[in-house]
Amino acid sequence: MVKLLVGILNLSLAAKYFGVSLDKDIWLLALSVILFLDMAVWGPINETFRAKFIFLKGELGENKAVNKTRSLLFFSLIISAGLVFFVIIYPQFLAKIIAPTYSGEDYNKLIAMIKIVAPVLLITQFSAISTSILNAYDSFFVPEITGFITSVINLVLLIFLAPYVGIYSLVISYYIGAILLLLLLFVQIEKKKIPVFTGYTNVNFRDFKLFFLFALPFFLPYFFGQVSSVLEKTLVSTLGVGNVSSLDYSRKFTDIFLGVLTSVLATMLVPTLSSKFIEKKSNEFADEFMQMFQLGMLLLSFVIPVFTSSSLPIVLVFFDKGKIPQGTLLEISQLTIFYSWSTLAIFIYLIFGMALLSSNSEKKYAFFGVLAQIISILINLVFIKILGIFVFPVSLLLSHIISGIIMAYNFPYKSKTLILVFFKYTLILISTAVLVFYLSKFVNDQINPFFQIINNSILTIFLIFFFIYIFNLEEKKFIVKYYSKLRR
Numbered sequence: 001m002v003k004l005l006v007g008i009l010n011l012s013l014a015a016k017y018f019g020v021s022l023d024k025d026i027w028l029l030a031l032s033v034i035l036f037l038d039m040a041v042w043g044p045i046n047e048t049f050r051a052k053f054i055f056l057k058g059e060l061g062e063n064k065a066v067n068k069t070r071s072l073l074f075f076s077l078i079i080s081a082g083l084v085f086f087v088i089i090y091p092q093f094l095a096k097i098i099a100p101t102y103s104g105e106d107y108n109k110l111i112a113m114i115k116i117v118a119p120v121l122l123i124t125q126f127s128a129i130s131t132s133i134l135n136a137y138d139s140f141f142v143p144e145i146t147g148f149i150t151s152v153i154n155l156v157l158l159i160f161l162a163p164y165v166g167i168y169s170l171v172i173s174y175y176i177g178a179i180l181l182l183l184l185l186f187v188q189i190e191k192k193k194i195p196v197f198t199g200y201t202n203v204n205f206r207d208f209k210l211f212f213l214f215a216l217p218f219f220l221p222y223f224f225g226q227v228s229s230v231l232e233k234t235l236v237s238t239l240g241v242g243n244v245s246s247l248d249y250s251r252k253f254t255d256i257f258l259g260v261l262t263s264v265l266a267t268m269l270v271p272t273l274s275s276k277f278i279e280k281k282s283n284e285f286a287d288e289f290m291q292m293f294q295l296g297m298l299l300l301s302f303v304i305p306v307f308t309s310s311s312l313p314i315v316l317v318f319f320d321k322g323k324i325p326q327g328t329l330l331e332i333s334q335l336t337i338f339y340s341w342s343t344l345a346i347f348i349y350l351i352f353g354m355a356l357l358s359s360n361s362e363k364k365y366a367f368f369g370v371l372a373q374i375i376s377i378l379i380n381l382v383f384i385k386i387l388g389i390f391v392f393p394v395s396l397l398l399s400h401i402i403s404g405i406i407m408a409y410n411f412p413y414k415s416k417t418l419i420l421v422f423f424k425y426t427l428i429l430i431s432t433a434v435l436v437f438y439l440s441k442f443v444n445d446q447i448n449p450f451f452q453i454i455n456n457s458i459l460t461i462f463l464i465f466f467f468i469y470i471f472n473l474e475e476k477k478f479i480v481k482y483y484s485k486l487r488r
Helices: 002-018 022-060 062-089 091-098 104-117 120-136 141-165 168-191 205-237 243-278 282-319 326-358 362-409 416-443 449-470 475-487
Strands: none
Touching (some): 002 141, 002 168, 002 282, 022 091, 022 205, 022 243, 062 091, 062 104, 062 120, 091 205, 120 168, 120 243, 141 168, 243 282, 243 362, 282 326, 282 416, 282 449
């Protein structure tokens, strides 16, 4: 929750200093295309590393698993450095893809920014794999706390640098935060005495290939995922200056929340479920999954109703800094509502995908991932002229809910309880969202936007507690237990 708050503050400062300007669009396009390239090349291996490492550790022992990880690190460095060199030499290759309508001075600025941010690919990859190594050794909190510390430093640097160097304050703060995060992760790996940075005389491509082949089914969905993301940026850049920034602001709230949620699922759920699957503990596998699923649905039952009922007040509080026109603020608030509902679809897609990955059914997960991206691409291409900028959250929601439901049907351990829990928590979420949306109209008339958000948040929490008691959910006993402790 603290990481979520810091992320939102960073977003608010970006709106204050840069609004929906061309410079902000160029920064977002350049950074996005580098991160898209990183995800297309390394995303599948990063996502599957934890599960593969645990499988290798169980089959071959810790020493051999660590030896193979060294090969992964070595070849990651070589390939990433080659990609950075290619991007710096041929930036126009990416510029033409991400912004085909840019020309003249705008195009030259984009080329320059792509060259500047190219090394981010190398830093990001090593941070991702270092975090995965720590997670595989049951170190979950330190990587998260380290990420939080660097986010705060990012925030402080942005405040001090923005008035002097403009948009380049985002570049400088991003680099300093990313490098510091990498160094802190290295220190933690050394402190835990994980010997992945020594013994590089034994590296070989065969060991790297083990991780590559395990992740191979995921390269197709990641490829289509990056095609979908690049296509989105390309299409929105054709809608006019400022639209890239508007879309970024509207989805950033939910992106930050999903980033935290995905981090929890990848770092804690996958290693836990993978261990239960190897040990053939099907009941414990299902129980661990169910607990995380219920927790995620309860969090969404708070997040979605609050954003649905308070989108405009939230946008006014964080973005109304004099740099963004009122009409654009209204559009951002409407987009925010759509994106908030897409988080439900993405959560269902992710958590059932993680279950398939942890149960050695990675090919199914990969196939349904491709399906989601193809559906999204088709919707964007067909309906862009009809729905305009609103096509992007709609395609995100529809594509992921379809694939997510199909993956839920392929859950490794069939359970009627899971189906019942799914419908029960979904009903609570929808009921809470509808009630808060309509009740807020009576409560918040002519009230300051900040207090509107507080009122709607309190009302949402009250309704969630009410439904927990009405439906007699498992969380009820925890509430009663802690309430009893407080009364003593």
